[in-house]
Amino acid sequence: FPYEAYDHTCDCPYSHAYLLDEWAYIWGANEIPSVDAIKQAIVEHGPVSVGVMANSPFSGYSGGVFNNCSTADINHAVVLTGWDDSQGAYGVWFLRNSWGPAWGEGGYMRIEYGCSSVGYGSNWVEYRDPLKVSFPDGVPAVLGSGGSPTITVRIEEPNDTYVEGSGTLHYRYDGGDYLTMPLVPTRGELHQATLPPVACGDAPEFYVTAEGISMGEVTCPEGAPDENTCRIAVGSLTPILADDFEADLGWIVEDDEEITDGTWDRGVPVGEGERGTPPTAHGGSGACYLTDNVDGNSDVDNGTTKLLSPIIDVTGWDDVRVEYALWFTNNVGDSPNDDRFEVYVSDDGGTSWVLADVIGRPSPMPPAWYERGFMVDDLVDRTPLFRVRLDAADLGGGSVVEAGVDDFSVLGFTCVESDVPGGAPATLALGRAVPNPFGPSTTIRYQLPEAATVRLAVYNAAGRLVRVLVDSERVAGEHAAPWDGRDDRGAPVAAGAYFYRLTAGGETLTKKMVMLR
DSSP states (O other): OOOOSSOOOOOOOOSSOOOEEEEEESSOTTOOOOHHHHHHHHHHHSSEEEEEOOOHHHHTOOSSEEOOOOOSOOOEEEEEEEEETTSTTTOEEEEEOSSOTTSTBTTEEEEETTGGGTTEEEEEEEEOOOOEEEOTTOOOSEEOTTOOOEEEEEEEOSSSOBOTTOOEEEEESSSSSOEEEEOEEOSTTEEEEEOOOOOTTOOOEEEEEEEETTTEEEEESTTTTTTOOEEOEESEEEEEEEEOSSSOOSOEEEEOTTOOBOOEEEEOOOSTTGGGOOSSOTTSSSOEEEEOOOTTOOOBBSSEEEEEOOOBOOTTSSEEEEEEEEEEEOOSBSSTTOOEEEEEEESSSSSSOEEEEEEETTBOOOSSEEEEEEEGGGTSOOOTTBEEEEEEEOOSSSBOBEEEEEEEEEEEEEOOOOOSGGGOOSSOEEOOOBSSSBSSOEEEEEEESSOEEEEEEEEETTSOEEEEEEEEEEOSEEEEEEEOSBOTTSOBOOSEEEEEEEEETTEEEEEEEEEOO
């Protein structure tokens, strides 16, 4: 339960139980294990539950390394999620409290080893996993009018048993109540359901539920339908601006007066991945925008560096979509995971700004290029003065902030009612692998204007065949093929550049992708 500072009723019974496979004290119920023993438990089992002496300074903690220790009795239970030997006098634990994000550093504390008997009664647990429900082929972001998307669902049973026939697709096109249809088993763990044809003006939205015998119902995406659902845009996208940053198309850098280092700079990355820098541009080669571009010391310091797009006329479209690849790391230094990368949009040339996207705190992300995007109509008006701003900031106490942006696109969205049965696309097309770069899995999308025998295969940089993903008849429409980074023998392939080739209806299309392991 979320913590509140008064007694609640338990509201039992519950519809299902949360089960553990195993638990144990690290040393004993009334002992404080060694630092190394607690570290090992976190490595093997994940965050551990511990006791601590919570005094008044503990309650009033707002940030920094806590060392105002108490010698009173144990009076509070918390969780240790990790550590950093380079902070404090001897090292610190990352402590997660139950008092909400307004306390401490977003609900967390950095507390020195041994302070206030932290670690008392340390114990670990192994959670029993419920059913795992996923979309192995992904979810189409855009679908042409008249199309009937087939949704493939994988239902896995790691520690629970699937209730046959309980898999359900919940969908709606124009808000209101959700309709349902059953998931039909196809082979193995895979199930499918086909949504009704879509039309211009529809706003398809859906999620999946499945029931386990022991632990009840699970949803995909998690939190559906109140917190999250899958959405599909109906129409097609046309590039208005596509910038891979190999040339200067008019971007402007503006920095805070306080900033001392790390301003945006366009070029080929030179940091080789050290201190959280991107080792390459998105896609594996070429130029991108980086916060500074100096080998060994390129992070943002003491302020915000802002990268402003040229002014873009986005009028004349049904909607506009912005897509980009972002890199952001903030996991080392004196205040790790304390800063964010923010994306803003403006419909008046930059006089006023609206927040469009955030990565970083309060949800740190591992170092990687992340493909992101949003629809403009959700945020601002479509005007001739549309603009995007990307902010990388170091506002904490000496953390290392590394950021990058690449493959920036502004796409006009239109929808024309289809006169092709089933909404089949007009031409053969091969999409880019998503994600790309990837490690080790990605999904390749393609579209067929008519039924055809399809061969989709992956080749290495030397042109040798690595894996055949599709070699069979396919109907007209949108398709997706996942690749798990293995060759035809099932062995993982090495990191590097690969090519995927689509052959159908006498035509052949080829594109490049990059694996990072």
